[in-house]
Amino acid sequence: MKRAFLGEFEEIVLLTVAVLDEAAYGVTVTQEIEQKTGRAVGFSTVHTTLQRLEEKGYLASQMGGATAERGGRRKRFFTLTATGRKALVDVQQVRTQLWEALPPQTLQLMGY
Amino acid sequence: MTPLPKPPRLADRLLEWLVAPHRLEAIQGDLHEEFAYQVGRVGLRRAQWRYWRDLLGFARPWAVKRLPTDYSSPFFLHPDMLSNYLKIAWRNLVRQKLYSLINLCGLALGLAASVLILLWVQNELSFDSYHRKANTTYRVTNTLKVSGEPWIWSSSPLVLGDLAQRQIPDVERITRFKKPWQPINFRVHDDIFSEENSAFIDSTWFACFDYEFLAGSATHALDEPGSVILTENKARTWFGDPQTAVGKTVLMDTTLLTVQAVVRNNRPNSSFRYDVLVPIAASFKSAADRKNDLDWNNFNYQLFLQLKPGTSTAKIGQQLTQFYRAYKKDSTLTASLLPLKFIHFETSFQNDELPKGSRNTVWMLGLVGLVILIIASINYVNLSTALASQRAKEVGVKKIIGAGRGALFGQFLIESTLLTVLALGVALLLIWLSLPLFNDFTENQFSLDLGNGTLWLLLLGSVVATVVLSGVYPAALLSSLLPVKVLKGGNVLSLSNAKFRQGLVVTQFAASIILIISTMIIFQQLRFVQSKDPGYQRDHVFCLQLPFSKMMSGTRAIDVMKRQLRELSGVAAVTSANQPIVNNMSSHSGSLKWAAKPDDFTPAVSQFSVEPEFRSVFDLKLTAGRWFRRDMRLDTANVILNEAAVKSLGLKAPVVGQWFEFQSRRGQIIGVTQDFNFKSLHEKIDPMVLFDAPGWHAYIFTKVNPGATERVLADAERIWKASYPDKPFKYTFLDDSFAQLYKTEQKAGQLFNVFAGIAVLISCLGLFGLATFSAERRHREIGVRKVLGASVQNIVALLSKDFLKLVLVAIVIASPLAWYAMNRWLQTFAYHVAMPWWVFVLAGLLAVVTALLTISFQSIRAALTNPVKSLRSE
Numbered sequence: 007m008k009r010a011f012l013g014e015f016e017e018i019v020l021l022t023v024a025v026l027d028e029a030a031y032g033v034t035v036t037q038e039i040e041q042k043t044g045r046a047v048g049f050s051t052v053h054t055t056l057q058r059l060e061e062k063g064y065l066a067s068q069m070g071g072a073t074a075e076r077g078g079r080r081k082r083f084f085t086l087t088a089t090g091r092k093a094l095v096d097v098q099q100v101r102t103q104l105w106e107a108l109p110p111q112t113l114q115l116m117g118y
Numbered sequence: 119m120t121p122l123p124k125p126p127r128l129a130d131r132l133l134e135w136l137v138a139p140h141r142l143e144a145i146q147g148d149l150h151e152e153f154a155y156q157v158g159r160v161g162l163r164r165a166q167w168r169y170w171r172d173l174l175g176f177a178r179p180w181a182v183k184r185l186p187t188d189y190s191s192p193f194f195l196h197p198d199m200l201s202n203y204l205k206i207a208w209r210n211l212v213r214q215k216l217y218s219l220i221n222l223c224g225l226a227l228g229l230a231a232s233v234l235i236l237l238w239v240q241n242e243l244s245f246d247s248y249h250r251k252a253n254t255t256y257r258v259t260n261t262l263k264v265s266g267e268p269w270i271w272s273s274s275p276l277v278l279g280d281l282a283q284r285q286i287p288d289v290e291r292i293t294r295f296k297k298p299w300q301p302i303n304f305r306v307h308d309d310i311f312s313e314e315n316s317a318f319i320d321s322t323w324f325a326c327f328d329y330e331f332l333a334g335s336a337t338h339a340l341d342e343p344g345s346v347i348l349t350e351n352k353a354r355t356w357f358g359d360p361q362t363a364v365g366k367t368v369l370m371d372t373t374l375l376t377v378q379a380v381v382r383n384n385r386p387n388s389s390f391r392y393d394v395l396v397p398i399a400a401s402f403k404s405a406a407d408r409k410n411d412l413d414w415n416n417f418n419y420q421l422f423l424q425l426k427p428g429t430s431t432a433k434i435g436q437q438l439t440q441f442y443r444a445y446k447k448d449s450t451l452t453a454s455l456l457p458l459k460f461i462h463f464e465t466s467f468q469n470d471e472l473p474k475g476s477r478n479t480v481w482m483l484g485l486v487g488l489v490i491l492i493i494a495s496i497n498y499v500n501l502s503t504a505l506a507s508q509r510a511k512e513v514g515v516k517k518i519i520g521a522g523r524g525a526l527f528g529q530f531l532i533e534s535t536l537l538t539v540l541a542l543g544v545a546l547l548l549i550w551l552s553l554p555l556f557n558d559f560t561e562n563q564f565s566l567d568l569g570n571g572t573l574w575l576l577l578l579g580s581v582v583a584t585v586v587l588s589g590v591y592p593a594a595l596l597s598s599l600l601p602v603k604v605l606k607g608g609n610v611l612s613l614s615n616a617k618f619r620q621g622l623v624v625t626q627f628a629a630s631i632i633l634i635i636s637t638m639i640i641f642q643q644l645r646f647v648q649s650k651d652p653g654y655q656r657d658h659v660f661c662l663q664l665p666f667s668k669m670m671s672g673t674r675a676i677d678v679m680k681r682q683l684r685e686l687s688g689v690a691a692v693t694s695a696n697q698p699i700v701n702n703m704s705s706h707s708g709s710l711k712w713a714a715k716p717d718d719f720t721p722a723v724s725q726f727s728v729e730p731e732f733r734s735v736f737d738l739k740l741t742a743g744r745w746f747r748r749d750m751r752l753d754t755a756n757v758i759l760n761e762a763a764v765k766s767l768g769l770k771a772p773v774v775g776q777w778f779e780f781q782s783r784r785g786q787i788i789g790v791t792q793d794f795n796f797k798s799l800h801e802k803i804d805p806m807v808l809f810d811a812p813g814w815h816a817y818i819f820t821k822v823n824p825g826a827t828e829r830v831l832a833d834a835e836r837i838w839k840a841s842y843p844d845k846p847f848k849y850t851f852l853d854d855s856f857a858q859l860y861k862t863e864q865k866a867g868q869l870f871n872v873f874a875g876i877a878v879l880i881s882c883l884g885l886f887g888l889a890t891f892s893a894e895r896r897h898r899e900i901g902v903r904k905v906l907g908a909s910v911q912n913i914v915a916l917l918s919k920d921f922l923k924l925v926l927v928a929i930v931i932a933s934p935l936a937w938y939a940m941n942r943w944l945q946t947f948a949y950h951v952a953m954p955w956w957v958f959v960l961a962g963l964l965a966v967v968t969a970l971l972t973i974s975f976q977s978i979r980a981a982l983t984n985p986v987k988s989l990r991s992e
Contacts, residue, residue, distance in 0.1 A: 050175025
């Protein structure tokens with residue numbers, strides 16, 4: 007089976023969209039990433055990544071309703087597609103397998 | 119709730135321009151929301167910075183790329199659009215045949231005239247700057263100041279150059295040339311050529327000045343003292359073919375010279391117009407000649423210095439002046455340096471034979487060229503804005519379909535460019551046809567050489583200037599039309615536009631009238647100059663100049679020739695003098711003494727060596743005393759003064775009989791002549807001393823009986839050939855040399871005449887176009903008026919009135935301007951006509967009549983049309 011390839015930042019963005027569930031759009035994703043990872047991310051970088059993930063088919067987007075707080079401009083909400091969810095699961099599985107394959111002494115050293 | 123802080127406006131605009139419309143809403147919304155959040159977090163200033171940074175992050179293909187649409191709005195310079203513009207422009211040109219023709223003719227004439235003028239102006243302004251080392255090359259100027267006016271020479275002693283080369287380390291190279299005293303004769307095979315344009319040059323000449331060698335080389339052409347270098351044309355006249363000339367020999371008097379090189383003809387912007395170049399060494403026929411030139415007192419050479427970069431010219435000048443102090447033992451002379459590029463416009467020299475230009479003429483003609491271009495452009499502006507209503511629907515529809523203002527602007531600009539380029543084609547043809555005439559007139563060698571970069575630049579510049587002048591306003595106007603107004607119908611153009619058009623017509627006619635008035639006044643002044651009695655008779659007198667070498671051998675040669683001429687039938691009288699009476703350039707100061715002379719007064723006077731017979735030939739009038747007489751032996755020491763001299767020397771009456779010392783000879787003042795103009799009328803009559811010293815004479819004047827001219831000239835040539843077989847026979851009639859004095863003015867007058875004609879023609883073309891348009895537009899009104907009983911005269915008057923008013927306003931504006939300009943020009947003459955008021959009336963009448971004639975064709979046609987024709991279509 008061909009496994010999905012996800013870059014590290016792509017994975018984070020994808021996960022964040024999943025975390026935010028129905029409320030994922032540019033601003034929330036950026037702020038969520040900043041809060042959770044503590045790293046400063048470029049606004050346009052997040053947008054670009056969201057765009058790329060949509061092109062790869064992991065995300066779908068639809069325009070929301072008119073909003074009052076941003077001059078009536080609508081938001082573009084992102085949701086995970088089936089492929090997106092599968093990609094996350096795949097990544098998770100690979101990690102788990104690798105973790106399970108770790109020798110016990112290494113695990114001990116890492117504090118497990 | 120306080121209003122939220124807004125992100126930077128400029129950044130927002132940039133974003134809207136940058137990001138594709140289908141992505142913009144979400145991205146801009148996100149950015150704004152983020153901005154509001156950041157303002158709360160880090161403050162306004164840093165949020166703004168962040169906004170800018172984030173925004174620039176969206177300069178990525180995915181965000182910028184537009185969705186393809188079915189209704190694309192291509193960039194206005196897209197090839198498809200360009201071809202569309204050209205197609206529409208062409209259709210319009212063809213549909214409006216008359217207006218297009220008027221525009222084309224006007225622009226072509228204007229372009230041709232101004233390109234010719236620019237060609238000349240550019241040439242004048244670029245004199246001598248084409249030499250690679252022009253920026254570091256200087257000519258030595260010598261200024262002698264004893265008392266009164268300084269004497270400024272462009273020539274230096276031969277030895278000064280040698281000293282400069284040897285003793286001033288900052289001088290990289292020197293070079294010199296001298297012009298022979300008179301044309302040199304070259305014997306080629308059996309033919310004798312007398313070459314006016316020959317010069318003796320240093321061996322470093324070609325290292326300093328750039329020549330293009332067609333045969334031979336710059337480095338070796340001057341290796342031998344017996345060399346001669348020819349220009350292409352000269353080699354062709356002498357040998358038939360420039361290529362075979364090298365190696366051939368010619369005889370310069372008795373010196374054998376070998377042609378070492380052939381160079382390309384002198385450029386029109388070169389000060390050095392010499393076709394035959396011979397090393398200086400070859401000019402010395404004897405040791406005495408050489409010694410003579412090595413003397414510090416003989417200023418025969420123009421000396422050029424090439425300095426090392428960064429050298430102070432003042433310092434070099436001081437060093438040269440020091441040489442005069444040390445070697446010439448002279449404290450009255452100072453040397454200075456004049457940059458090579460400035461030589462052409464520097465006219466303060468007493469003896470500079472290099473061709474001179476006048477900055478005033480250059481600027482004046484340049485201005486005239488620009489004015490003509492403006493007049494031609496105004497035609498286009500007027501016609502295309504007048505015709506705007508016909509294009510209005512096109513503009514309206516295009517705007518509704520989605521054309522932006524910029525695109526429409528571009529379209530109309532491209533239309534005017536197309537017309538200008540077409541006009542340029544016609545203009546090039548006109549230039550090509552008139553270039554021989556122009557060259558003849560300006561004594562230059564311009565050519566339509568399309569490999570010449572400057573010419574291209576000139577053409578391009580004129581086209582761009584024309585497009586800007588003619589295209590921008592109509593394009594801006596047409597592209598500003600509002601579709602709703604246009605499609606609703608009615609008058610699309612505001613009243614102010616019509617006013618603007620009228621203003622332009624006034625400008626055109628004012629400029630034309632100024633040119634007409636100037637032309638008339640110039641010709642008035644020239645007629646005045648030609649017809650003013652100069653105080654002597656110059657009709658039927660021709661003048662011969664004796665060869666310099668023969669003159670030195672005593673007075674016998676000149677006496678023999680005078681006797682022979684006198685014996686010819688048809689000769690009324692013969693006399694001689696040191697200078698031609700028409701333009702006496704000989705002046706003197708220093709040796710004058712008289713009884714009441716103050717010690718510190720050393721006046722400069724013109725000196726004129728004459729003889730007893732001189733007075734009757736020229737019919738000079740005496741106001742006191744007597745003329746020189748053959749039977750008075752002492753008369754060779756006596757002098758006659760002119761009235762100006764009596765006045766400026768402060769002589770007390772009775773003047774006649776006072777002792778007077780001149781040129782170390784003491785005698786008496788035996789008479790006073792009436793003032794006569796012995797120089798051009800630009801100058802006041804200077805004080806003059808006339809004296810009788812036959813040894814000075816170099817010019818023979820022969821007065822011929824009317825009708826005998828041809829026979830006498832043939833006989834005179836025979837006599838000349840018998841005495842001087844190796845010198846060509848050259849004579850000038852005093853009338854001709856008199857006319858020569860005003861050659862520049864004559865030429866300026868003729869040029870003005872031509873350009874005034876062109877300006878009037880172009881203005882009339884424009885007026886014709888407008889009259890046609892107005893007759894067309896008002897044809898229904900005319901029909902109604904005729905039905906109601908208006909006569910043909912009424913209609914013609916109705917149509918002409920508006921335009922005549924404009925011409926009258928133009929006359930009112932032009933007259934004072936022309937008066938001011940021409941008054942300044944007349945002031946350059948010491949003797950000039952009073953400003954003739956009738957010229958203004960005549961020019962005004964001329965303008966009115968021309969305008970009336972131009973309009974009448976259309977107005978009469980419109981008035982004669984059967985009203986049924988114009989009204990039935992309603």
